[in-house]
Amino acid sequence: MRSHRRRVPTEHVLLAGDVADLPGIVAALAWLPADAYGQVLIEAGVDDELPLLAAPLRVTVHRVERSPQGDGVAAARAVVAWVEEWIPDEIDDRRTVSIWVGERVEPSCPRINALVERL
Template sequence: MPPHILLVGDSADLPALGAMLRGLSADTYGQVYVEVATAIQIRALPAPVNVSVTWLCRDRATSALDVIPRGIGALAHRGELASRAISAWVAEWQPCEPREPAVLSDPDASGTREDDYALWIGCSAGERISDFYRRLQQCLDEPRHP
């Protein structure tokens, strides 16, 4: 089975994301989510053909957290779009038989280890992502039952 990855970052993570993507094998498949303030921050990333890169532009999305709609030029809260994307990915790709994912903590890591899933979540400056990451880590640290 080829490596399956999820990489999530924001504009500050673009150099790390680029380094990780360059190190992936050609048969890697998966998803990259990059949250940016506006489309002007979108850059070409060297992703393998089976790795989809989705840009989450905060100026093009409304916030689920706002009761009163904000005016023109308002941005979704930092980390909100990335958090929603991670939630959707986990809901879709969480294997029926839980396995320990490989966590890529080194931007120079290739992600081509024999683990079924490799996850890397940046956006560390975003409070929502930090909270989500802690919850995901707790979930992964829980004992597994067959």
């Protein structure tokens, strides 16, 4: 009988940034292994056009609409939500989690600072 347990991805990634961070995101995507799993979050305004990004099959790209509160706020909220969902309290030695956050994501966000301390 085949096990119903899902295979845990060895490389789980989050890349998050603003449209101005696209060069860094593109460079990071180029270095990912083919079996990487994760998400790319790009904060963009309504009028910003995003290019089609080459990513491993199990890495999805999501557009995060820029918040009226200013640049980086919506992306910061999305990063916090991702970490709360995907980073377990207990360490799993079977996988590596990599997070790259662009410089335009709200750096003064207390929740981002708390995440950095936690991670």
